Amino acid sequence: MINEVGHFALILAFILACVQAVVPLIGAARRDVALMGAGQMAALGQLTFVIIAFASLMHAFVVSDFSVTNVAENSHSAKPLLYKISGVWGNHEGSMVLWVLILALFGGAVAGLGSNLPPTLRARVLAVQGMIGVGFLAFILGTSNPFLRLYPAPSDGSGLNPILQDPGLAFHPPFLYLGYVGFSIAYSFAIAALIEGHVNAAWARWVRPWTLAAWCALTLGISLGSWWAYYELGWGGFWFWDPVENASFMPWLAGTALLHSAIVVEKRGALKRWTILLAILTFVLSLLGTFLVRSGVLTSVHAFANDPERGLFILGLLVIATVGGLGLYAYRAPSLRTGGLFAPISREGGLVLNNLLLGTAFATVFIGTLYPLFLDAIGAGKVSVGVPYFTLTFVPLMLPLLIVMGVGPLLSWKRGDLAGALSRLRAAAIITGLASLTIILLNDGPAYAIIGITLAIWLITGTLTELAERIRLFRTSLGSSLTRLRHLPRSAMAMTIAHGALGIVVLGITAQAWKSERILIMTPGQSTEIAGYTITLEKVVRVPGANYTAERATLLVARGGKSIAILYPEKRRFTNPPQVTTEAAIRTTFLADLYAVIGEQQTDADGKEKLSWTVRLYHNPLVPWIWIGTVFMVLGGLISLTDRRHRVGAPRAARTQPQTSPA
Amino acid sequence: MTMAKPPHRVLTAKRRRLYFLLVAAITLGGATVLILSAFEDSLVFFLTPTDLKTKSLQGNQVIRVGGLVEKGSVRKRDNGMEVRFAITDLNNRVKVTYRGILPDLFREGQGVVAQGQIGIDGVFAASEVLAKHDENYMPKEVADALKKSGQWKPRAKNKGVTPAMGAKP
Numbered sequence: 001m002i003n004e005v006g007h008f009a010l011i012l013a014f015i016l017a018c019v020q021a022v023v024p025l026i027g028a029a030r031r032d033v034a035l036m037g038a039g040q041m042a043a044l045g046q047l048t049f050v051i052i053a054f055a056s057l058m059h060a061f062v063v064s065d066f067s068v069t070n071v072a073e074n075s076h077s078a079k080p081l082l083y084k085i086s087g088v089w090g091n092h093e094g095s096m097v098l099w100v101l102i103l104a105l106f107g108g109a110v111a112g113l114g115s116n117l118p119p120t121l122r123a124r125v126l127a128v129q130g131m132i133g134v135g136f137l138a139f140i141l142g143t144s145n146p147f148l149r150l151y152p153a154p155s156d157g158s159g160l161n162p163i164l165q166d167p168g169l170a171f172h173p174p175f176l177y178l179g180y181v182g183f184s185i186a187y188s189f190a191i192a193a194l195i196e197g198h199v200n201a202a203w204a205r206w207v208r209p210w211t212l213a214a215w216c217a218l219t220l221g222i223s224l225g226s227w228w229a230y231y232e233l234g235w236g237g238f239w240f241w242d243p244v245e246n247a248s249f250m251p252w253l254a255g256t257a258l259l260h261s262a263i264v265v266e267k268r269g270a271l272k273r274w275t276i277l278l279a280i281l282t283f284v285l286s287l288l289g290t291f292l293v294r295s296g297v298l299t300s301v302h303a304f305a306n307d308p309e310r311g312l313f314i315l316g317l318l319v320i321a322t323v324g325g326l327g328l329y330a331y332r333a334p335s336l337r338t339g340g341l342f343a344p345i346s347r348e349g350g351l352v353l354n355n356l357l358l359g360t361a362f363a364t365v366f367i368g369t370l371y372p373l374f375l376d377a378i379g380a381g382k383v384s385v386g387v388p389y390f391t392l393t394f395v396p397l398m399l400p401l402l403i404v405m406g407v408g409p410l411l412s413w414k415r416g417d418l419a420g421a422l423s424r425l426r427a428a429a430i431i432t433g434l435a436s437l438t439i440i441l442l443n444d445g446p447a448y449a450i451i452g453i454t455l456a457i458w459l460i461t462g463t464l465t466e467l468a469e470r471i472r473l474f475r476t477s478l479g480s481s482l483t484r485l486r487h488l489p490r491s492a493m494a495m496t497i498a499h500g501a502l503g504i505v506v507l508g509i510t511a512q513a514w515k516s517e518r519i520l521i522m523t524p525g526q527s528t529e530i531a532g533y534t535i536t537l538e539k540v541v542r543v544p545g546a547n548y549t550a551e552r553a554t555l556l557v558a559r560g561g562k563s564i565a566i567l568y569p570e571k572r573r574f575t576n577p578p579q580v581t582t583e584a585a586i587r588t589t590f591l592a593d594l595y596a597v598i599g600e601q602q603t604d605a606d607g608k609e610k611l612s613w614t615v616r617l618y619h620n621p622l623v624p625w626i627w628i629g630t631v632f633m634v635l636g637g638l639i640s641l642t643d644r645r646h647r648v649g650a651p652r653a654a655r656t657q658p659q660t661s662p663a
Numbered sequence: 664m665t666m667a668k669p670p671h672r673v674l675t676a677k678r679r680r681l682y683f684l685l686v687a688a689i690t691l692g693g694a695t696v697l698i699l700s701a702f703e704d705s706l707v708f709f710l711t712p713t714d715l716k717t718k719s720l721q722g723n724q725v726i727r728v729g730g731l732v733e734k735g736s737v738r739k740r741d742n743g744m745e746v747r748f749a750i751t752d753l754n755n756r757v758k759v760t761y762r763g764i765l766p767d768l769f770r771e772g773q774g775v776v777a778q779g780q781i782g783i784d785g786v787f788a789a790s791e792v793l794a795k796h797d798e799n800y801m802p803k804e805v806a807d808a809l810k811k812s813g814q815w816k817p818r819a820k821n822k823g824v825t826p827a828m829g830a831k832p
Contacts, residue, residue, distance in 0.1 A: 356690050384706075397690075
């Protein structure tokens, strides 16, 4: 019964989305307040019904109602509650309902909180949101009904892929979706602005917090996914340039460029057309990401088995959003008045360079990800683009970006003084030089790694220099500097934190050049050395778990003859569905991780099990900094959201972020 | 661009656009060079055992070979650190040698993709063996390879284990 209510609610939401897509547009064209207001009611109604549908689906998963096909195929009664809940979006149908839920939440937020927007703009934004809703609700109802009944109901479900039964992954998709779908607001605002025919600072002030909120969620989502891959997959790596990872990274790059160009629109009224284009592009890339993952066209190491009909549907939506958006852009953008002249050397110039480099970096990822699909489509053979491609193209483009990031924030708007900025960076340059010299002398590593570390230190010291300049550190009394620090605009503080955090991330990534790795076969009692640690395999025992049995190894870690830790890596065998997962044991000091994985038990020529196991050990210096850095980046974004101008200009906009996380 | 000294006269929009285009051209040109040179080194073609028989390869070309691990072909040597097996598309087979740890899901009769080079002796020396899919699932290339060799038997619909977007291998 509850399932039918859920299905019915989805249909009602679809009808309301249709109303929302059309009526406010007519209202805005006729300046009819009642028709424009209907858009808000429709958006809030759509939100209500999608919440009902999502709650019904969640109910089916929590009570393990196996008469629902989706639950029977993806859940199991013996699963812990957390994974019953995360099972809702751990499958295709449910994840699309989550997608639409987040879309409706954002639409509802514009309807409920956008009272200070010009009424025609709000009506048009809601109409575009409605159109996106129509597309995706039709997709769910037509091809991916999550409430499909199964008769007769099986006595138990097939279970969720055990590799996904993990707290890190339980929250990875919702955050990723918050990011993807959050960019729909930027898209809707861009389309609405093109219909309106003008873009002003108020427009930018509205778009920026939404983009920022979406960006924070996407950053966190990508970071969670990477962290999960690191501890769960047992390869000791954190990023594999896998097509599915790239699918989430491309909108991130475009969204980051958008965040920065929106600042120029807001402060200087320049780069309007470019910002509109980026807003369209960012959401189109989010749709592309959805398409790539949901259609199964990618030859990825991921196990996605999907049917091509769904792929075609999303491809259709992607084409409509792209052609419609870009077509309208081509038609209307020339009439947008741009203002704000600036010299090449200026804050604007720096931000243009930022956009150029991020855009180019995005293009290299795009080509590397889609080229195999393109070749396959024209029948020219199957290829894969390996990790070396990305390190050879993406990384060199990031180097100038890191250099410019150290200087750009010190340039003033309109016309900057490069010589002045560089002279203020003298201390930063000296510290950077000394630090990299120390690294070369102490720890000679590959040249690219030393360049990476140097640039990261440059970025951090450069960013701190900018902060010191703002609070006039050492130029006035310490007390007055502290007062200045307290009264610093939140957005300035946010930039310092986010840029510095990127420096921390780069340090963490580059330090992997010094990682050590050991793969060997060990028998109990045997010892080995890695990075100054002595690791002894004490024993391997079989331990029963909640819905699996594990082979658990006991590894004694000693340093300088003193025992310091015990690691328990596991190999877990699940029965529902039958699968083996690897549980790495990690000992972190925040300066380095000691990472251990237990592999297969060895067998002799007759297939009899021997008392020896493969063991993989990694020592990864600074690796936790990658995720700590991303958390600080997100923190920077959140602080920027609380900036006074968002609270004053748009009273409650900043508060939508925490509210949008799905229950 | 960071090197150019700001001219002390008012910049016209045209002049500004010129600067912008110049920097854009340099960046995009540089990226194109990077992409083309990187493609040369890191494009890896996927072949089936049948393709290997029929197509000629440049010496030392890194390729991927996919198919099923032939039943009864897996041999371990050197205390398990070296593995020899054969990949088959059920029409042709290719011998593979690999030093290292096999993925958790490597099994006889299961789909597998190996990356490496063909040696002079005709044995495929794998540097990487990929089998990162669940037990009911076949890598897309392997399924296509089997379809090509006419040996594809559609299995029962797989369990629908579709991790949400962005899930890793």
